[in-house]
Each structure stands twice: as structure tokens, then as C-alpha cells.
Amino acid sequence: MIAVPAPPLRHQQLILTIYGLYGRGGGAALPISVLIDMLGDLGHDAPGVRSAVSRLKAKGVLNSVKDGGMAKYELSPRSLEMVNEGDERIFEPYRGTPDGDWVLAIFSVPESMRDRRHQLRTELTRLGFGAMAPGVWIAPSGVCEGAKRRLAARDLAEYVEFFTGNYSAEGDMRSKVAKWWDLEALGVQISEFMEYYRNSLADWTRYVGEDPATALPNSSEELRRDAFRYYVPMLTLWRRLPYRDPGLPLAYLPEGWQGPEVRRIFFGVHRLIAPMAEAYAMSLVNKAEAT
Numbered sequence: 532m533i534a535v536p537a538p539p540l541r542h543q544q545l546i547l548t549i550y551g552l553y554g555r556g557g558g559a560a561l562p563i564s565v566l567i568d569m570l571g572d573l574g575h576d577a578p579g580v581r582s583a584v585s586r587l588k589a590k591g592v593l594n595s596v597k598d599g600g601m602a603k604y605e606l607s608p609r610s611l612e613m614v615n616e617g618d619e620r621i622f623e624p625y626r627g628t629p630d631g632d633w634v635l636a637i638f639s640v641p642e643s644m645r646d647r648r649h650q651l652r653t654e655l656t657r658l659g660f661g662a663m664a665p666g667v668w669i670a671p672s673g674v675c676e677g678a679k680r681r682l683a684a685r686d687l688a689e690y691v692e693f694f695t696g697n698y699s700a701e702g703d704m705r706s707k708v709a710k711w712w713d714l715e716a717l718g719v720q721i722s723e724f725m726e727y728y729r730n731s732l733a734d735w736t737r738y739v740g741e742d743p744a745t746a747l748p749n750s751s752e753e754l755r756r757d758a759f760r761y762y763v764p765m766l767t768l769w770r771r772l773p774y775r776d777p778g779l780p781l782a783y784l785p786e787g788w789q790g791p792e793v794r795r796i797f798f799g800v801h802r803l804i805a806p807m808a809e810a811y812a813m814s815l816v817n818k819a820e821a822t
């Protein structure tokens with residue numbers, strides 16, 4: 532048996548990960564009983580799951596679906612768009628180069644609309660932009676199109692102008708990047724991931740080998756359940772990192788930066804166990820549908 536870490540994650544975070552993995556597309560609504568079973572495998576009780584689903588429904592993240600006598604929930608259209616967009620950052624993280632382009636997001640919001648200004652700052656931070664000056668934010672150019680879609684979906688695009696180009700001034704970019712981005716906070720998140728999953732790739736490789744093509748067909752139901760219990764929290768911790776680090780060039784990050792090692796570990800484990808985790812999750816869905 533492989534040891535399964537248990538990072539402190541909220542019901543709602545795990546539910547969003549589960550929907551991102553197993554609950555999109557036509558007919559992808561998940562029965563509440565399946566959510567209870569899945570979260571049960573992750574160590575959470577049924578009342579907490581029901582309460583979390585109710586909160587997500589109240590926030591417009593989930594919609595209830597009528598399907599005979601079975602209670603089901605699906606991602607709202609807005610949430611589905613956000614999850615689909617998130618795949619670009621979570622599973623294909625971009626890494627800029629010192630000679631690459633940057634994007635500037637420059638916004639101006641009337642004084643009477645301070646709430647919009649706060650929303651813009653919050654969204655740009657979540658998208659990985661660094662603050663150069665009041666109303667002037669910067670990021671590697673690879674995040675530009677996703678940022679435009681995200682701001683448009685939140686009715687914030689009209690306040691922002693984007694400019695893309697290279698950085699031609701002389702100076703120590705490493706010190707400037709450290710000023711524009713909160714690298715300390717990002718480093719804390721990276722360290723938290725490493726605390727739980729530093730040895731995960733080595734452990735799973737010893738357990739199932741290096742070939743994903745053989746890991747799934749040779750797996751038992753118990754192993755697939757362990758893969759599910761391992762992968763969902765791991766992805767939940769991982770998925771915020773590609774946003775906080777928008778692909779800053781490694782040359783501009785501190786010496787010994789662990790970002791590349793975290794990426795190697797996550798994607799190595801992802802290749803090995805994501806198919807097994809999905810097989811287990813779908814077995815729960817199929818079992819519920821058959822009853």
C-alpha cells in the first residue's frame with residue numbers, strides 16, 4: 532500500500548477539482564451520491580459534502596439537474612468556461628525566456644467604481660500579473676489571451692488595455708521581478724506542495740513502474756482507489772501554482788528556485804496515476820447510474 536498524503540483542503544476545493552476532472556461535457560452531471568462517495572474516499576463526511584454543494588450552488592458554480600428521481604449537479608456554463616480555460620494553465624504551463632515578450636495590462640477605473648478597481652486587482656493577481664505601479668501590471672506574454680477571456684467573462688475588459696513587447700531597459704530584472712511579484716508567497720505554496728509530494732514520483736514509480744500504458748491494465752480496484760485518493764488532492768494543490776507563477780523566466784527567479792522540480796514531480800505522477808484515478812471515479816459514476 533502506498534502512503535496517501537492528506538493536505539488540509541476544503542470540501543469546495545476538492546469538489547471543483549473533481550468536476551474539472553470527471554464532470555464536464557454533455558451528460559456529465561454527477562449524482563450527489565457519487566460526490567459523497569468520492570469525498571468519503573478523501574476523508575470527508577456526507578453532511579459536509581452536502582453543505583459544500585449547497586454553497587457552490589448558491590454561488591452559481593453548480594446547477595442542479597433533474598434526472599428522474601436522482602439528484603445531480605453540473606458545472607454552470609460560466610464555471611465550465613473557467614475550468615476549460617484553466618486547463619491551459621494547469622496542464623500546459625508556459626515558461627517565458629529572458630528574450631521573450633511581456634504583456635502590460637493598464638487599467639483606469641473611475642473613482643466612483645472602486646469595487647471594480649478591487650476586482651481588477653484581484654483578477655490580475657490570480658492570473659499571475661505583477662504590479663509595476665498603480666494601474667500598471669505585467670506578465671509574460673503567454674498569459675495574455677487567457678487574461679483577456681477571463682476579464683471579459685467578468686465584465687472587466689472595458690477598463691483594461693493590453694500592450695505586448697520586449698523589455699529594452701538596462702538593469703537587474705531579477706530584483707525588479709522580486710518587487711513586482713510576491714515571490715515569497717509563491718515560494719510558500721511551492722514548499723507546501725513539496726512537503727506533501729516531494730517523494731511522490733519515486734514512490735509511485737517503485738510501485739507501478741515507469742510506463743503509464745501498463746500501470747492501468749495491471750492495476751487492482753484497490754490501487755485505482757489509492758490513485759484517486761492521491762491524485763485529486765495533489766492536483767488541487769498544484770492547480771493554483773501555474774497561476775501564481777505565470778511562467779516567469781528562470782533567470783529572473785531566485786537561485787535554487789524549486790518551480791522546475793515541482794513541475795517535474797507533478798507531471799511525472801500525473802502521467803502514471805491520472806488514468807487509474809479516472810477509472811476508479813468512473814466506476815463510482817457507473818455504479819450509481821446502474822442502481
